[in-house]
Amino acid sequence: MQILSVDIERTMDKAIGDCGMTQELMDALAPKLEEARVAVMRAAGSGWLEWTDLPSADPSQFLDYAKEVRPHIDAVVVIGIGGSALGTTALATALLPFYYNERSRQDRGGNPKLYVLDNVDPDETFDLLSRLDLKRTLVNVISKSGTTGESMSSYLVFRQRLEALAGREKLKDLLVFTTDPSEGVLRKLGASLGVRMFDVPAGVGGRFSVLSAVGLLPAALVGMDVEELLRGAQEMESWIASAEGWDNPACLFAGIQYLNDTAFGRGISVMMPYSARLRDVADWFRQLWAESLGKAVNRQGETVNVGPLPVKSLGVTDQHSQLQLYSEGPDDKIITFLGVKEFQNDLTIPAPDAEAAALSYLAGHTIGELMWAEQKGTAWALAERGHPSVTITLDRVDAYHVGALLYMLEMATAISGELYDIDAFNQPGVELSKKATYALMGRPGYEDLAGRIG
Amino acid sequence: MQILSVDIERTMDKAIGDCGMTQELMDALAPKLEEARVAVMRAAGSGWLEWTDLPSADPSQFLDYAKEVRPHIDAVVVIGIGGSALGTTALATALLPFYYNERSRQDRGGNPKLYVLDNVDPDETFDLLSRLDLKRTLVNVISKSGTTGESMSSYLVFRQRLEALAGREKLKDLLVFTTDPSEGVLRKLGASLGVRMFDVPAGVGGRFSVLSAVGLLPAALVGMDVEELLRGAQEMESWIASAEGWDNPACLFAGIQYLNDTAFGRGISVMMPYSARLRDVADWFRQLWAESLGKAVNRQGETVNVGPLPVKSLGVTDQHSQLQLYSEGPDDKIITFLGVKEFQNDLTIPAPDAEAAALSYLAGHTIGELMWAEQKGTAWALAERGHPSVTITLDRVDAYHVGALLYMLEMATAISGELYDIDAFNQPGVELSKKATYALMGRPGYEDLAGRIG
Numbered sequence: 038m039q040i041l042s043v044d045i046e047r048t049m050d051k052a053i054g055d056c057g058m059t060q061e062l063m064d065a066l067a068p069k070l071e072e073a074r075v076a077v078m079r080a081a082g083s084g085w086l087e088w089t090d091l092p093s094a095d096p097s098q099f100l101d102y103a104k105e106v107r108p109h110i111d112a113v114v115v116i117g118i119g120g121s122a123l124g125t126t127a128l129a130t131a132l133l134p135f136y137y138n139e140r141s142r143q144d145r146g147g148n149p150k151l152y153v154l155d156n157v158d159p160d161e162t163f164d165l166l167s168r169l170d171l172k173r174t175l176v177n178v179i180s181k182s183g184t185t186g187e188s189m190s191s192y193l194v195f196r197q198r199l200e201a202l203a204g205r206e207k208l209k210d211l212l213v214f215t216t217d218p219s220e221g222v223l224r225k226l227g228a229s230l231g232v233r234m235f236d237v238p239a240g241v242g243g244r245f246s247v248l249s250a251v252g253l254l255p256a257a258l259v260g261m262d263v264e265e266l267l268r269g270a271q272e273m274e275s276w277i278a279s280a281e282g283w284d285n286p287a288c289l290f291a292g293i294q295y296l297n298d299t300a301f302g303r304g305i306s307v308m309m310p311y312s313a314r315l316r317d318v319a320d321w322f323r324q325l326w327a328e329s330l331g332k333a334v335n336r337q338g339e340t341v342n343v344g345p346l347p348v349k350s351l352g353v354t355d356q357h358s359q360l361q362l363y364s365e366g367p368d369d370k371i372i373t374f375l376g377v378k379e380f381q382n383d384l385t386i387p388a389p390d391a392e393a394a395a396l397s398y399l400a401g402h403t404i405g406e407l408m409w410a411e412q413k414g415t416a417w418a419l420a421e422r423g424h425p426s427v428t429i430t431l432d433r434v435d436a437y438h439v440g441a442l443l444y445m446l447e448m449a450t451a452i453s454g455e456l457y458d459i460d461a462f463n464q465p466g467v468e469l470s471k472k473a474t475y476a477l478m479g480r481p482g483y484e485d486l487a488g489r490i491g
Numbered sequence: 492m493q494i495l496s497v498d499i500e501r502t503m504d505k506a507i508g509d510c511g512m513t514q515e516l517m518d519a520l521a522p523k524l525e526e527a528r529v530a531v532m533r534a535a536g537s538g539w540l541e542w543t544d545l546p547s548a549d550p551s552q553f554l555d556y557a558k559e560v561r562p563h564i565d566a567v568v569v570i571g572i573g574g575s576a577l578g579t580t581a582l583a584t585a586l587l588p589f590y591y592n593e594r595s596r597q598d599r600g601g602n603p604k605l606y607v608l609d610n611v612d613p614d615e616t617f618d619l620l621s622r623l624d625l626k627r628t629l630v631n632v633i634s635k636s637g638t639t640g641e642s643m644s645s646y647l648v649f650r651q652r653l654e655a656l657a658g659r660e661k662l663k664d665l666l667v668f669t670t671d672p673s674e675g676v677l678r679k680l681g682a683s684l685g686v687r688m689f690d691v692p693a694g695v696g697g698r699f700s701v702l703s704a705v706g707l708l709p710a711a712l713v714g715m716d717v718e719e720l721l722r723g724a725q726e727m728e729s730w731i732a733s734a735e736g737w738d739n740p741a742c743l744f745a746g747i748q749y750l751n752d753t754a755f756g757r758g759i760s761v762m763m764p765y766s767a768r769l770r771d772v773a774d775w776f777r778q779l780w781a782e783s784l785g786k787a788v789n790r791q792g793e794t795v796n797v798g799p800l801p802v803k804s805l806g807v808t809d810q811h812s813q814l815q816l817y818s819e820g821p822d823d824k825i826i827t828f829l830g831v832k833e834f835q836n837d838l839t840i841p842a843p844d845a846e847a848a849a850l851s852y853l854a855g856h857t858i859g860e861l862m863w864a865e866q867k868g869t870a871w872a873l874a875e876r877g878h879p880s881v882t883i884t885l886d887r888v889d890a891y892h893v894g895a896l897l898y899m900l901e902m903a904t905a906i907s908g909e910l911y912d913i914d915a916f917n918q919p920g921v922e923l924s925k926k927a928t929y930a931l932m933g934r935p936g937y938e939d940l941a942g943r944i945g
Contacts, residue, residue: 118807118808118811119808119810119811119812120811122808123812134618135614135615135618135619136592136618136619136622138590138593139592139593139622140622155808156767156805156807156808157807157858157861157862157865158766158767158768158834158858158862159834159835159836159837159838159857159858159859159862160589160766160767160768160834160835160836160888161589161767162838162858163835163836163837163838164588164589164590164836165589165590166838168590168593168594184849184850186850186853186861187807187811187861187865189843189847189850189853190840190853190858190861191858193840193841193842193843193850193853193854194838194840194841194858196841197841222846222847222849222850225846225847226843226844226846226847229844229846243811304821304823305759305800312612312614313610313612313614313615314612314614323812323813324811324812324813327812327813327815327816327820328812328813328815328816330816331815331816331817331818331819331820332815332819332820333818333819333820342819342820342821342822343820343821344816344819344820344821346759346800346802346816346820346823346824348800348802349803351610353572353610353611353641354572354573354576354609354610356573356921356924357572357573357574357641357697357778357921358573358577358777358778358781358782359777359778359781359782360920360921360924361781361782361785361786361918361919361920361921362781362782362784362785362798362800362920363785363920364785364787364920364921364923364924365785365786365787365796365798365919365920366781366785366786366787366796366797366798366800367758367796367797367798368796369758369800370800380612380613380614381613381614381617382613382614382617382618383613383617384613384616384617384620384648386644386647386648387647387648387650387651388647389643389647389676389680390680390683392676392679392680392683393643393676393679393680395638395676396638396640396643396647396676398929398932398933398934398935399640399643399644399647399932400647402932402933403613404611404612404613404616404644404645404648405613406932407611407640407641407644407928407932408611408612408613410927410928410931410932411611411641411924411928413927413931413944414924414925414926414927414928414930414931414944415924415927415928417924417927417944418923418924418926418927419924421923422920422923434614464815465815465819466814466815466816466817466818466819466876467810467811467814467815467818469818469872469875469876470810470814470818470865470868470869470871470872470873471868472868472872473864473867473868473869473871473872474861474864474865474868474869475852476868477864477867477868478852478853478856478860478861478864479852479856480852481852490867490868490871
């Protein structure tokens with residue numbers, strides 16, 4: 038019994054017809070796929086693949102710190118953007134109860150509220166500040182480089198208020214930084230103020246950092262089961278280390294996505310969870326996949342301009358929004374359904390009044406059965422139209438299974454980088470926009486550029 | 492001074508180079524574009540274009556009802572899916588303060604909380620039910636047909652609990668239905684229970700219903716300025732009625748999107764607001780655009796399988812997630828930036844400590860200026876890479892401007908339907924999935940299908 042299943046049956050020609058995957062195509066890719074896996078396993082733990090060491094790291098520093106500070110705080114504010122925020126949001130949506138911040142402390146299991154400030158919207162920032170009792174709020178500033186303009190702006194705004202309220206000496210009790218172990222502005226600021234700091238290891242990029250302090254510190258602070266998260270990731274790691282090629286879940290996911298993009302022109306990859314808890318896993322995946330695989334040049338420096346577009350969708354809700362297009366529009370998409378076998382609390386649908394006899398078919402079923410039937414029915418209906426889908430199924434949404442899912446998708450991303458023959462760990466395409474922002478904000482050294490932008 | 496601006500400069504060859512829009516292409520489309528506008532204006536108010544009458548309708552029925560019930564309720568729950576939910580969510584995110592449901596009643600302006608249940612996730616439904624004081628909750632069930640399986644399941648679950656709590660006689664005080672004026676199960680149920688009902692006019696499809704009772708009743712219940720919403724839509728309506736072809740904002744948006752899809756192969760349309768308040772306008776647009784334009788056949792019945800993919804993005808957050816792909820990946824996307832000139836509450840960025848001198852360029856600017864610079868810088872950087880973007884700018888995010896924006900996008904959708912020569916108002920592609928769900932749920936008459944799905 039595996040920790041999750043990856044089912045590609047509804048990508049195959051047998052299921053969807055002429056525009057489906059063939060055994061021949063899969064056989065032809067098999068050697069390259071296994072080479073890709075071996076290359077990733079060989080590089081694991083070094084260079085930009087240091088994140089493969091995270092599942093087996095000891096989380097006690099996070100748990101101890103959380104235990105120490107929890108009595109003193111009512112809320113945690115994570116200030117971070119991109120990979121410094123998306124993992125925490127994915128974990129929060131998946132593992133905290135719905136409406137978490139609206140609940141009483143008791144109803145939150147004695148844990149603080151959690152806010153993730155991942156934008157520089159002034160209205161959002163203002164409204165958040167006005168909600169908080171800052172003397173009982175822990176602000177976790179996350180920036181590996183320590184120079185991320187958006188997060189550091191938010192930090193400066195928060196810091197001014199914290200200092201006005203508590204004085205410079207007490208700042209260290211209200212702040213915690215997650216940053217590079219030795220380099221950068223945030224590290225220096227933390228040292229000067231005596232702020233507690235946690236490390237983002239050098240070879241862990243933002244989008245692969247969810248199982249580092251970036252994701253695990255907030256997780257520990259709100260009482261998530263960090264050990265189970267890591268145990269799930271470890272179990273997935275063992276599976277990926279031991280299964281070859283198409284028998285490997287990360288290879289299977291990566292290989293099918295790659296072939297659908299390159300051999301069938303399906304460059305749009307929709308992730309559609311049938312569990313509202315998993316909706317932000319799809320958003321986290323969006324960064325992982327887009328930023329890793331969207332590249333102008335391959336590793337030989339040749340221009341390729343590749344990269345599938347990851348799209349976040351949500352079942353069943355988006356059946357009433359996107360399904361019409363998926364069903365009748367261009368055949369340029371592959372859907373990944375994320376299903377769960379068991380919900381935490383299911384509800385039985387009661388029988389309708391006589392006037393509503395047309396709804397009788399629903400009665401006696403649970404809401405969860407309806408969700409499951411819609412997922413299955415939609416996958417079938419898409420296949421009837423010739424559209425492929427992959428189905429990833431978890432027994433339930435808990436820390437153990439979510440840890441496994443995230444790690445599987447990270448490994449699938451690294452393997453995909455090998456298949457596309459690109460560097461999955463850089464992001465050169467965002468530099469020009471950063472420079473343009475510097476120029477427009479009047480940063481010294483960018484005067485010429487400011488003139489060009491106009 | 493117009494109510495909003497639509498700027499296409501950064502789609503043009505002058506701005507983005509060889510793969511940019513040319514004046515010749517625009518001139519060639521001009522007659523067809525104006526014909527499309529005239530066709531829509533001629534059909535306005537009839538058939539499936541009855542939604543064009545909504546801006547000038549009298550909203551006093553919503554306001555009066557809201558005034559009557561507001562003292563008796565602490566929360567409104569909207570049960571609806573797709574077009575019955577997305578408009579309300581878009582309005583709520585845009586026009587209510589952030590963290591609305593976490594605020595005290597006083598801090599909500601004396602208005603009830605608002606929950607939109609747009610899915611059949613059992614955990615979400617269970618957690619919502621456990622949050623509510625059902626005796627002081629108004630449940631607004633929205634289904635035009637009255638047979639939407641998901642919403643009616645949620646209704647049955649809620650109704651059982653309401654009846655157990657308050658008795659059948661009192662159900663009418665805790666429910667309000669929004670449905671077809673004369674047909675359907677929900678209409679019959681409402682009549683039998685004596686529930687107050689509001690109409691979805693016959694010629695208003697779900698995705699064009701935000702300015703009907705579907706959106707305006709919840710809006711009125713939580714104290715939004717419904718009259719200003721309609722006034723903005725009316726002003727946009729007048730503009731669209733009086734400006735021809737490329738001078739018309741809805742035509743301009745529709746025409747540029749259409750040409751980028753059909754002449755340049757840019758079938759992905761990203762909407763990227765630089766205001767967190769507008770994030771769910773992008774989600775609402777996602778349904779509007781996908782379900783209206785994603786069609787298998789044209790109006791001559793020929794197979795076309797058209798439809799651009801609308802993608803929801805968010806500035807600046809997604810610069811740290813999607814921009815790498817937009818910048819370096821395939822040239823198959825057109826970005827629409829939604830910008831606002833003025834935020835409600837701006838915040839000045841304080842000067843950093845000496846250790847963080849690298850951040851000095853931020854000091855003295857406001858957070859809103861940073862947001863604006865990032866938007867401008869990103870549009871420029873994408874153009875440098877040859878990628879087109881449209882910029883829609885509002886003075887501020889308020890009911891008046893949001894009403895205008897939504898109406899402009901609805902009209903642009905109808906005009907696009909003419910350009911693609913498809914029926915923008917049906918959704919035949921979702922039927923097979925519905926039938927499959929019926930079959931899997933054991934609905935009589937679908938036994939054969941159940942066997943095929945397996």
